[in-house]
Amino acid sequence: MKGKATSFDIAHYAGVSQSTVSRALRNSPLVNEETRRRVHDIAKQLNYKVDKNASNLRTQQSSTLALLLFEDPTADGSQINPFFLAMLGSITRACATEGYDLLVSFQSTSADWQADYEDSHRADGIILLGYGDYIDYQAKFSSLIEQNTKFVCWGASVDNRSDLTVSCDNYGGGELAATHLLKASRKDCAFIGDASEHSPEFFARYQGFKDEFNRHGISLSERKMANAISTEESGYHATRSLIANNIHFNSLFAASDLIAIGAIRALKEAGIKVPEDVHVVGFDNIAVASYVNPPLTTVQQDTTLAGQMLVGNLLKLIRGEVVENTLLPPSLIIRGSSF
Amino acid sequence: MKGKATSFDIAHYAGVSQSTVSRALRNSPLVNEETRRRVHDIAKQLNYKVDKNASNLRTQQSSTLALLLFEDPTADGSQINPFFLAMLGSITRACATEGYDLLVSFQSTSADWQADYEDSHRADGIILLGYGDYIDYQAKFSSLIEQNTKFVCWGASVDNRSDLTVSCDNYGGGELAATHLLKASRKDCAFIGDASEHSPEFFARYQGFKDEFNRHGISLSERKMANAISTEESGYHATRSLIANNIHFNSLFAASDLIAIGAIRALKEAGIKVPEDVHVVGFDNIAVASYVNPPLTTVQQDTTLAGQMLVGNLLKLIRGEVVENTLLPPSLIIRGSSF
C-alpha cells in the first residue's frame, strides 16, 4: 500500500462499507460486535490512524487547545520565566489527561500578537499565560470576546465583564508575606516590583501586603518601593538603586522569586546580610528558590492545580457549561532568607 | 453573519469566485493586484482566517511539528527537568520562526508511548527529546522508521542506520570537564550518573572524561562511580551512598547539573566542603547552576542552537533534503564549585 491507509482501505479489507468502518472505529453501539472487532484488527494491522484534519473539518472542532505564553519583551530573550515553564508543564499534563493536544506559542508582548488559533480552527480554545500586563491589549481582548472566542486567562482579569480567569489569590499571598515579616518584627520593609495597574498580579500582592501592614498600624513608605519586571536582573538593579539612595530597611518583599533572587544578589554585594540584616520573601516558589543562598522564603502558587483549573475551566467554557472565575489559595514556604 | 466566515462569504462580497479568493489570499501571482487587495480587505473586515483543517486536508500537510518529551518515570512527577524546559523554549521559538506550530506532548517512558502525530496528520514531523534511554523502545523506533515517519532525536542515536540525531558533543564535554579537574590536580575523581548503554548521553560524557584521565595515566576507579538518574534526589542519594561506604575522592563529575546539585547537598551534609575538599563539575548549565551555593562549574550545552538545529534538520528531512547528524560543541563554564 502506498501512502497512509484510509477508512476506505479498511472497508475494502473488512468487506464492509466505509461508513461502518467509521462507526466501528468510534465504537458506535450501532455496530455489530464482531464487525467492530474485525475493523479494529485490520486498522491496527494497517497502522491506520484517523486523519485529524478530515475529522476536525467534518466535526468542526479540533480537540486541541492553544497556549499563548506572553513574555515581557525586556526580559532576557533566552530564558523563559521558570514559573511559566512550570505552568506549561502542568497545563500539558492536564491537556493530556483530558484527551486534548496542546499547541504552544510564545508571544512577545512587544510584537503584534495573534490569537487566530480558534478562528483558523486549529484550537477549540485558548489559554493566556503571562504576568498580566494586559492593559495595552484591551482592544484585542475585546475583539476576542466579541468574536466569541473561547479563552481563559491566567492571573488577572482582562475585561471584568466577560472574560474568564484563573488566578492565585495574590492579595491573600501578600497578606501571608506581611504576617510572616510582622511576626519577626521586621516592620521596616521594602517592596520590589511593579505595583501598578500594568501588573495586576504584582499590584494585588502589594495591596494585600500593604493592607496587612496597615492593619498593624504600619504604613509602607513609597520611598522604599522600587519598580521591577520579573527578572533577576531587574530585581538586582532595583535593589541596587534603593541601596545607592541610602534607603534603609530590614525586610524586603519581592513581587516574584526572580526579583527576590536578584535582590539578594544586590544586598550581598553591598555587604548587607540576608537574613541577619534583611529578611527577604519572594513569590511563586520556583524550583530555584530552595537552592539559592540562603534558601528563599516565598509564597507558593500551586502550579499543578492551576494547570488543571485552566484546562478544566476552558473545556467547560467550550462545552457551554457555567464557569466561574477561580481563585487558588497560596501558601507560605518558610526558608532561610527570613529567619 | 453567523459562525465563522468562509472563503465563499468573501467571494460573495468581493464579487469574484471562491477560487479567486483562495488564490488572492495565498498571494498567487495569477491574481490581479486590485482584486487581490480587495479580497484581503474584505477578509480582514470579516476577520476571516483560513480553516487549517480544510487546507491541511487538501494539501496533506499540517505546518505543525510535534514535540514528544520523554520523562524518566522515576523522576518527580511535578518537576520537569529544567534543561528540557529550556530546550522546549528554544524549539518553540525556532518553530515560530519557521512558520510552524508546535504540538507538545509529555510521554512517560513507563507507559506505552504513542507517536501517531504524523499518522493522524496532526504533525508533519516529530522531535524526540529525553535523556536518551531509547533502548527499550527500539522496536517502536524501528516501526517509525519503517513507516517513513519523519523524526529527529535529541541526544543519542536510536538506530544508527536510519534515524537523524542532533546532540551535544557529550564525549567532548566529558573531556572538557576532565581537563579542568586535571589542571587543578584533582585527580581522585568520583563519577555520578548512569554510565550504561541505557543513558547514551551520560555514557558518552563518562567515556570522554575517563579517556582524558587515561591519557594522563590516571584510571578512574569503578568503586568511585555511583548510579543516578537526572534528578537532584537521585544525585543526593548516590553521593550519600559513596560517602557511607567510606569512598574518598577530591573531585566529582556529575552527568548532569541536577545530579551535581544533589551531590553538593550530600557532601555539605557530610561536612565535606565544596570546593575545598571536593571540586564539583556538572553538565548542562541549567539556569539554577549559577544560583546554587557554591555556584556550579558545568559543561554548557547551547540550547538555543540545539532548538534551531532540531527544527531546521527536521524541516529539511520533511522537504526531502539531505540532512546529516549534527554534533554541537559544548563549552566549560567555570564557577565557584571548582576553584
Added chain:
DNA sequence: CTGAAAGCGCTTACAG
C-alpha cells in the same frame, strides 16, 4: 487573469 469542478478523508443524517 478568472471560474467551474473535483477531491482531500472523514462523520452522520437518512433510508433501509
Added chain:
DNA sequence: CTGAAAGCGCTTACAG
C-alpha cells in the same frame, strides 16, 4: 445493524 450520499472548507488542475 448497514450502506449510499452529502458535505465540512479549502487548493489546484483544467478550461477558458
